[in-house]
Amino acid sequence: MAKPWLAHYDPGVPEHITYPEVPLWRLLEQSAQKYPDNVALEFMGYTLKYEQLWESVRRFGQALRSLGMQEGERVAIMLPNCPQFVIAFYGTLTAGGICVNVNPLYTPRELKHQLNDSGAETLVILDMLWPRYAEIAGDVGVKRVITTGIQDYLPFPKNLLFPIKARREKRWVSLPPDPKRHSFKTLLKNNPPIEHPHNSKPDDVALLQYTGGTTGLAKGAMLSHRNLVANTYQAIAWYPVKELEGKGVMLGAIPFFHVYGMTVAMNYGIAEGYKIVLLPRPEVKPCVEAIEKHSVTHFPGVPTLYVGFNNFPGIERRKVGTVKVCISGSAALPVEVARRFEELTGGKLVEGYGLTEASPCTHCNPVMGKRKMGSIGLPMSGVEAKIVGPDLQEMPPGEIGELAIRGPNVMLGYWNRPEETAKAIVIDWLLTGDIARMDEEGYFYIVDRKKDMIIAGGYNVYPREVEEVLYAHPAVQEAAVIGVPDAYRGETVAAYVVLKPGQSVTQEELDRYCRANLAAYKVPRIYEFRESLPKSMVGKVLKRELREQIAQEKVSS
Numbered sequence: 001m002a003k004p005w006l007a008h009y010d011p012g013v014p015e016h017i018t019y020p021e022v023p024l025w026r027l028l029e030q031s032a033q034k035y036p037d038n039v040a041l042e043f044m045g046y047t048l049k050y051e052q053l054w055e056s057v058r059r060f061g062q063a064l065r066s067l068g069m070q071e072g073e074r075v076a077i078m079l080p081n082c083p084q085f086v087i088a089f090y091g092t093l094t095a096g097g098i099c100v101n102v103n104p105l106y107t108p109r110e111l112k113h114q115l116n117d118s119g120a121e122t123l124v125i126l127d128m129l130w131p132r133y134a135e136i137a138g139d140v141g142v143k144r145v146i147t148t149g150i151q152d153y154l155p156f157p158k159n160l161l162f163p164i165k166a167r168r169e170k171r172w173v174s175l176p177p178d179p180k181r182h183s184f185k186t187l188l189k190n191n192p193p194i195e196h197p198h199n200s201k202p203d204d205v206a207l208l209q210y211t212g213g214t215t216g217l218a219k220g221a222m223l224s225h226r227n228l229v230a231n232t233y234q235a236i237a238w239y240p241v242k243e244l245e246g247k248g249v250m251l252g253a254i255p256f257f258h259v260y261g262m263t264v265a266m267n268y269g270i271a272e273g274y275k276i277v278l279l280p281r282p283e284v285k286p287c288v289e290a291i292e293k294h295s296v297t298h299f300p301g302v303p304t305l306y307v308g309f310n311n312f313p314g315i316e317r318r319k320v321g322t323v324k325v326c327i328s329g330s331a332a333l334p335v336e337v338a339r340r341f342e343e344l345t346g347g348k349l350v351e352g353y354g355l356t357e358a359s360p361c362t363h364c365n366p367v368m369g370k371r372k373m374g375s376i377g378l379p380m381s382g383v384e385a386k387i388v389g390p391d392l393q394e395m396p397p398g399e400i401g402e403l404a405i406r407g408p409n410v411m412l413g414y415w416n417r418p419e420e421t422a423k424a425i426v427i428d429w430l431l432t433g434d435i436a437r438m439d440e441e442g443y444f445y446i447v448d449r450k451k452d453m454i455i456a457g458g459y460n461v462y463p464r465e466v467e468e469v470l471y472a473h474p475a476v477q478e479a480a481v482i483g484v485p486d487a488y489r490g491e492t493v494a495a496y497v498v499l500k501p502g503q504s505v506t507q508e509e510l511d512r513y514c515r516a517n518l519a520a521y522k523v524p525r526i527y528e529f530r531e532s533l534p535k536s537m538v539g540k541v542l543k544r545e546l547r548e549q550i551a552q553e554k555v556s557s
Helices: 004-008 025-034 050-066 083-094 108-118 127-139 158-168 184-190 225-237 259-271 284-294 303-310 335-345 418-424 463-471 507-517 543-556
Strands: 039-043 046-049 074-078 098-101 122-126 144-148 181-183 205-211 219-224 249-252 275-278 325-328 348-354 361-364 384-388 401-406 429-438 444-449 454-456 459-461 476-486 490-499 526-529
Touching: 025 050, 025 083, 025 225, 025 259, 039 050, 039 083, 046 050, 050 083, 050 184, 074 083, 074 108, 083 098, 083 184, 083 259, 108 127, 108 205, 108 219, 122 127, 127 144, 144 184, 181 184, 205 225, 205 259, 219 225, 225 259, 225 361, 249 259, 249 284, 259 275, 259 361, 275 284, 284 303, 303 325, 303 335, 303 476, 335 348, 335 463, 384 429, 418 429, 444 463, 454 476, 454 490, 459 463, 463 476, 463 490, 463 507, 476 543, 490 507, 507 526
Parallel strands: 039 275, 074 098, 074 122, 098 205, 122 144, 144 181, 249 275, 325 348, 490 526
Antiparallel strands: 039 046, 205 219, 348 361, 384 401, 401 429, 429 444, 454 459, 476 490
């Protein structure tokens, strides 16, 4: 197939990548051998060097084996970004287990589904989240629970002050005696490093990453060691500037339980021997402070995080000029947001694209070369992409269809869901469910999610296009556009807007602005101002939840 995008790769970015066919934990082992005294993790003043991290990981692997975990068993990890997450993740792999990333915000119902669907027999959980597990403990097949607290990896005196503060805020949980429960800290102390980490094959499953929770019942994408190793090297190859190897500083603000944070922050940072500054929540103030304090060079994030950064009070006076490169993922990056961020930092903020089923990165704009605002960029090294029509025939440049991709990073399939797998992967091509187009130069553009497209009066309206216009308005901080039922048009376009602090605009003014910038059928018929929009912990606007809120509000009124 023709690959016009290759002509626009940055110098040094290869068409194909050479990645080692090794278990994912080898990336950490290699960095520990190469940079033993480099700080690997920084967490609120507590630091772990690479040599220490690798030892802790092997101790955790041995602990799992001593508790009776067998090869191929699933270990669910329900933790925010903290040293324990990294140790549990890689430690599980050294013991031959399969990781299951669990969102710490999950309700008991959601946790129950994921534990039962994955068949996890081990759960690693933050002590404060114990009550959620306890509520469903009798309904799941978990044999052992490993608990840990934020205070376990805080320096003195923070480790003593944290429980006091948590009790005062009524967040402290006293753990009841339970024969199934084990202390993370005690297990590491009482177990020696595993002597022979499990030498998993490239196509063995390393991770069950659940997806589809925003659109329906979550299902587990089976990501192999090959998938995750390849995607880590694909991400590294995209920024071929090597003077930061072993010297970079990665801001670990985006959650590692999300596949984007896991690959682009955790695995990337560890493979390159970077210091990873861990933040348990992706909040703007700690991000700004961490950039200043640690001279952060890499700041992967999502659009809402960059919006917050741009609007942070006094940001113009903060020392944020160490940032070199940021890849924005998980949602569309508004043009105005990228422009302003680059003005403030002097670094590069490029829009990328990925999906859980591809580990997740597939496309990105060149960091140093020709970027096209509004585009997700070019297929990354080793990735092939095309636009297909309803009968899966390839569409020519400029035509709109469904984005299909293939490469070494594409999942094995969905866990215990062969029918869903057969719909998603057709003759080696992953059908993404995203409506897109490719231009003559091989740059791709997401027009919208297949499920989010609005059909109003027979016209196709793509919410992203309307949102781009709204984001360009000086008073608008965030915007979400969805279709709402309409007796005459079938659906009508509705815009839900969060204004910047201190700014004001009327519905009439926004309507005039949109009419000046959009075709009449695309102009929202409903404008509603909100204090906030529902978001996932990653910062992605949850349109399904927004629809549910609106439906509930109508019922209540």
